Amino acid sequence: MEFIREQLVRYGASTELAGLLSSWIMVVLIAGLSVVANFIAKKVVHGVVARFVKRNRFKWDDMLLERQVFQKLSHIVPVLIIYYFSPLFPSYQALLAKAAFCYFTIVGIVVLNACLDAADDIYRTYEVSKLKPIKGYIQVVKIFIFLVGAVAVIATLIGQSPIILLSGLGALSAVLMLIFKDSILGLVAGVQLASNDMVRVGDWIEMPKYHADGDVIDISLNTVKVRNFDHTITMIPSYALISDSFRNWRGMQTSGGRRIKRSIYIDASSIAFCSPEMIERFRSIHFLTEYVTERQRDIEAYNAERRIDTTVKVNGRQMTNIGVFRAYILHYLKQHPNIHQEMTLLVRQLAPGEYGLPLEIYAFTNTTVWASYETIQADIFDHIFAVAPEFGLRVFQNPTGYDLQQAGRSEARREGQVGVG
Structure with a gap:
């Protein structure tokens, strides 16, 4: 910096102007050096480190690379350069040191967050993760790291001890929790919903407790807005999606098939040997x-x-006629153009009861569109009801007024024939 000042004075600049220009030139040089150093660090990460990670036999470091841990770690290099050159500016040294510390803290939080995500990914490669998941514990650790980092940054900016800051927040915590109770619950719920990918805008969810059955159209801090299929709007508190159970139909929509699970009841007295x-x-x-x-x-x-x-x-x-009928339905569904053949396809008997023998069709359509699904399901059961008599089977139905009227007419004809005889 002194060399630059001397060169400017030699070329005719005044001492005051030379000092100002040398400071600005030094700032530009430091900024350029930081950018170049950051660029080189990233190139080293993408070149040397990435090549080494991909070539070795270990798999856990691939998770670190996918989570961009090394790339995020490279952001520490510009911070070190700025902190190292801060004594060149005595008037701004304290400010530069604070800025460098805050930036270093933020980079450290980002790197730790990526490391925790990578640790969860590595743990998921083991079978024990299905029995004992650690994602919840990792989220608690993340919250703790974010809180500690936020307190450290704020304390550094205001020039106070973190202990003093924490004691002041502790005195206001009761009042803040009372005033912002819904917002705090909504914020925590929003983090949980987003991190666990529980619900998205456009998802079809069903929550009978709140009379919600439709598509999510908006997710805010405090509420989730659902447009029901009858075009009414239901507002659900965000934290209710965490504390209560609800059904998300996204899995069905993304699978490409929607389930048909319906039974026809066969009159047991019509079942016979062939x-x-x-x-x-x-x-x-x-x-x-x-x-x-x-x-x-x-x-x-x-x-x-x-x-x-x-x-x-x-x-x-x-x-038996019921066995052949069951085989017919199964072959019929296997040849049906609107039935998903890669998903579960069953025709099974359920436990007989007062309504006869239930014959359940368990299959999936190859579309998830509601109207098309209902049409396909109706067409299949139209055919099944119509074809059942061809197998000597009767579909069970409780007696109706028409049945009683027909029975009365038959009895009257029988009595008339007896009287004539």
């Missing part, structure tokens, strides 16, 4: 030709091997 005529009729059904042929062959081989008398139906193995 007669030879029924078997031949079922064999002519396109979806059942191969199934009936292979099934009948297996049954005949089983009964012949054990010399079973098949003249009595209860002996040996026999096909």
Whole structure:
């Protein structure tokens, strides 16, 4: 700096002007040196460190590289340069030292935050992470680091001891928590929602406690705004999404398939063994030709091997109309163009009850659009209800007025025939 001042004086500048210009030139040189040093540090990180990390056999350092720990650490270099050259400016040395310390503290917080994220990523590579996750503990550590860093920066800027600052905040904490209770709860909830990716704008959520069933249209500090499917608006406190349970349908929407889980109830009195005529009729059904042929062959081989008398139906193995019907539905769904074939596809019996035997269809459509989903589901069950009588099965239904009227007419005709006779 003295050399620059002497050169300016030699070229005719006054002493006062030379001192001012030398200071500004030195500031520019220090700034340029900081930028160049930061650039070199990043190049070293991306070049040498990244190449070393990718070539070694360890995997944990790849997590550090993905979280940009080394790149963020390179920001310390300009701070060290500024702090080293601060004695050149005695009038501003204290201010520069404070600024360098604050910047160093912020960089340290950012680096520690990235290291904690990388530690969580490394821990998730082990099976034990599924049983004992540590993300919650890491978040607590992050909050502690942020609080300590914020207190250190504020104390440095105001020139007071951090202990004095903490004691002053402690005296006001009760009043602040009372006044800003909802905001504090909303802030904590917002951090939890964002860090855990629990809800986003555009998600379809369902929360019966607040009569919410629709799309999230806004997330603010205190409330989450949901537009229900009846176009009403529900306002949910942000912290309620943390303290209470809710359903987020995002997983269904991103999976590309929506579940069909519905049963038809078969009248148990219509279930029977298949007669030879029924078997031949079922064999002519396109979806059942191969199934009936292979099934009948297996049954005949089983009964012949054990010399079973098949003249009595209860002996040996026999096909039933409900079993063939179940196989038909399964083959029908496997050939359906709107059923997702890569997801779970089941046709199963549930426990029989007062409404008959439930036959449940468990499948997924290949679309998540609500209107299309309902149409596909309705078309499938239209077909199932219509085809059930072809298998000699009756769908259960409680007696209606029409059924009672028909029964009354049948009874009247029967009594009339008896009277005539």
